[in-house]
Amino acid sequence: MHSEAVASRSADQKDSRESRNGGPQLDAVSLAIIEQLQEDGRRPYAAIGKAVGLSEAAVRQRVQKLLDQGVMQIVAVTDPLTVGFRRQAMVGVNVEGDVESVAEALSAMSECEYVVMTAGSFDLMVEVVCEDDDHLLEVINRRIRAVPGVRSTESFVYLKLKKQTYMWGTR
Amino acid sequence: MHSEAVASRSADQKDSRESRNGGPQLDAVSLAIIEQLQEDGRRPYAAIGKAVGLSEAAVRQRVQKLLDQGVMQIVAVTDPLTVGFRRQAMVGVNVEGDVESVAEALSAMSECEYVVMTAGSFDLMVEVVCEDDDHLLEVINRRIRAVPGVRSTESFVYLKLKKQTYMWGTR
DNA sequence: CCTCCACGTTGCGATATCCGCAGCTTCGGG
DNA sequence: CCCGAAGCTGCGGATATCGCAACGTGGAGG
The missing domain is CATH 3.30.70.920 (Lrp/AsnC effector binding domain/regulation of amino acid metabolism (RAM) domain)
Structure with a gap:
């Protein structure tokens, strides 16, 4: 699951970050979405979309993918x-x-x-x-x-x- | 803001846990709510209410208070x-x-x-x-x-x- | 150059959720 | 006994979520 066949062709040319850790690379928009949810894990998708310049549905799909991939989790944290x-x-x-x-x-x-x-x-x-x-x-x-x-x-x-x-x- | 005048009356009589750390004591229901949100920070209030035996509005009030008091925060976490x-x-x-x-x-x-x-x-x-x-x-x-x-x-x-x-x- | 395919995005309606309000009950203090 | 504070419930309107179909774009192959 982590060792996918990315190593073939000219994989060495791409940013080696992806091959070193598990996660697929994130673009600026996904980063921005994560930032929004770091401030408030329950922020509505529409509000996030307005903040990052995307439609509500687009945000929803990206968030779902980030959760499925295990890149991020939305949880309650306590001391x-x-x-x-x-x-x-x-x-x-x-x-x-x-x-x-x-x-x-x-x-x-x-x-x-x-x-x-x-x-x-x-x-x-x-x-x-x-x-x-x-x-x-x-x-x-x-x-x-x-x-x-x-x-x-x-x-x-x-x-x-x-x-x-x-x-x-x-x- | 932290040093409120709680020290007056018979404060020494109450459970000393509250005076040692910041938070007020939590009952079993609030604990159960936190557990629900530790599994999924976006779980709907109604679903939580059904799980812990409370109305949707009651859950909402308790969650809001827990957030306001700083006992818990709902956020996205990543590596x-x-x-x-x-x-x-x-x-x-x-x-x-x-x-x-x-x-x-x-x-x-x-x-x-x-x-x-x-x-x-x-x-x-x-x-x-x-x-x-x-x-x-x-x-x-x-x-x-x-x-x-x-x-x-x-x-x-x-x-x-x-x-x-x-x-x-x-x- | 064109076509096809895959992927991400958009817009929209139906449904579910959130939120504020008013009323009710309980508990403790005066 | 009365009163106030705090907590819970139910309800209705505003909002958000979700699934779906269609659109636009870029890459691979013919």
Whole structure:
């Protein structure tokens, strides 16, 4: 599904961005649509169309395609700490062997909300959301460290969320 | 705006969670509404009402209040690396002196998308989104390290986002 | 050069949703 | 007991969403 046959002809001539990551390239209009929805995920299609210079139906189709392709998702986001009784932490992971497979295994855990491969003194950064301290302990010490290839971990328990935005497009 | 006079009367008697974090306490119905919107931020109010046992208008009022209070936001989220040409990194920060004020200063920067106070070998974790390598260098070495109280930083450049979900409520 | 095909776009009607309003009930304080 | 605040419901008009058919454009092939 990701490794489509784009590599044939003169694919090397095109912007290599598409071959490096999964998503198809986005034009300026789709970018503008995403910006609109980053400000307000429920903004009407007609209003978006007026903002980006497109018809309502055109916006609708492009939004649907962006959602289907997994390029973007429209969701409610909260601060779990504010919403209630939960422990949250960022966990740095060091891996020996294949990093991808470890990332895959961690992504399969429902408690891991955010998994990213990094360069630096950690190979992976993982954000975990737990019910309480016992649950957090269990996830970090029994589940994550039990994954084959995990050499060591370091935890940063969240004390307070200070900022959380998704408007990288608008500045 | 944040320091309202809640501290008067018998405030100490109420559940201390509210005084520790910003948000007022949420009942089971609001939680259920949030769960619905975590699955699909554009789900119609009537459908949510049917799912949680409330009228359409009641759902609408609750959602509006949750948005106004800043408890939740309904937005489009993407992987910036997928959407295009950007450098992203997690930055661990060590602080001497007041951590809050440093967090405040970092939150004011538009490149800092995510700022959280932590316990562990970092006092703050900051996610930064940049145009390119030059921009990233500028933000980390000139802007973040220039904030009074910042003792040191360590950077983890994002290579690939593996997982990104917001459905902590549904499991 | 022309034709055909694929894709994105447009306009329009039918349906569903959103929104403001008024009334009703409950709960707590005076 | 009365009163005010807060929450829920039902309703009607304005709006938005959705599916469909038609149009315009650019690329591939004849």
